[in-house]
Amino acid sequence: MFEGVLIKMITELADPIQYYLKFANDYINMNQLLDKKIAIKFVKYECLNCHLNKPIYRQGFCKSCFFEIPQAADWIMRPELSKAHLNEEDRDLEYEKKVQLQPHIVYLANSSNVKVGVTRKNQVPTRWIDQGAHEAIEVVEVPNRYLAGITEVALKDHVGDKTNWRTMLKNEIKDEDLQEWKHKLKEFLPEEVQEYYLPNSTELNLNFPVLEYPTKLKSLNLEKTPEYEGVLKGIKGQYLIFEDNTVFNVRGNEGQVVNISVVR
Incomplete structure (x- = not known):
């Protein structure tokens, strides 16, 4: 099990592109999780600037930081x-x-x-x-x-x-x-x-690591669905693509602390 605050995945130009999810003490090579069932669980918020457990407003920042810091x-x-x-x-x-x-x-x-x-x-x-x-x-x-x-x-x-x-x-x-x-x-x-x-x-x-493209899209919102399990079928842009047509925008959920584990 891995736990940490989400930031956009690190990428490496290769064929196919390699993706890495970076936490404080861990890296996950997401390509290695293709065709595996993984679980994602929301834990709390952590603003990427002040690091407080405050609801994220935009771009991984809480509302007060978003309107104050130069990065936003x-x-x-x-x-x-x-x-x-x-x-x-x-x-x-x-x-x-x-x-x-x-x-x-x-x-x-x-x-x-x-x-x-x-x-x-x-x-x-x-x-x-x-x-x-x-x-x-x-x-x-x-x-x-x-x-x-x-x-x-x-x-x-x-x-x-x-x-x-x-x-x-x-x-x-x-x-x-x-x-x-x-x-x-x-x-x-x-x-x-x-x-x-x-x-x-x-x-x-550019060639993305996608085994199967979705036909219909369901966007995963961890604030509404704090626990999710699915088989990872692809990674494109900053999205994880799952077998049941669920897609999860890692960058769009920056500032959320999550647990990620391989179910099988």
């Missing part, structure tokens, strides 16, 4: 709001400079449809794996988060910026020529970003 500021989800390049503070300028003033990638990924997204360069290909993308390609590499943000805003007028998680998990996806998409969208890049275009970037294909 608006520019996290909306990079175009970044201001560290102007030396302007939002919540914590030192933290904001550390995160915002580093190379960022604007990319195209195909998880449920072709979408545009932003990530720090050192999060490639982790970000794509977390989104359940079968294929992805870098479009531009810019020196800060703000430039990545305004690029995303410009491109999402011409391509999606959201993943349909149901389509992604059912694997109802068609292959796309992301090179063609990239070249087609180049003309819509903001003028100050044109010089950062990556003409020679190539498409990366």
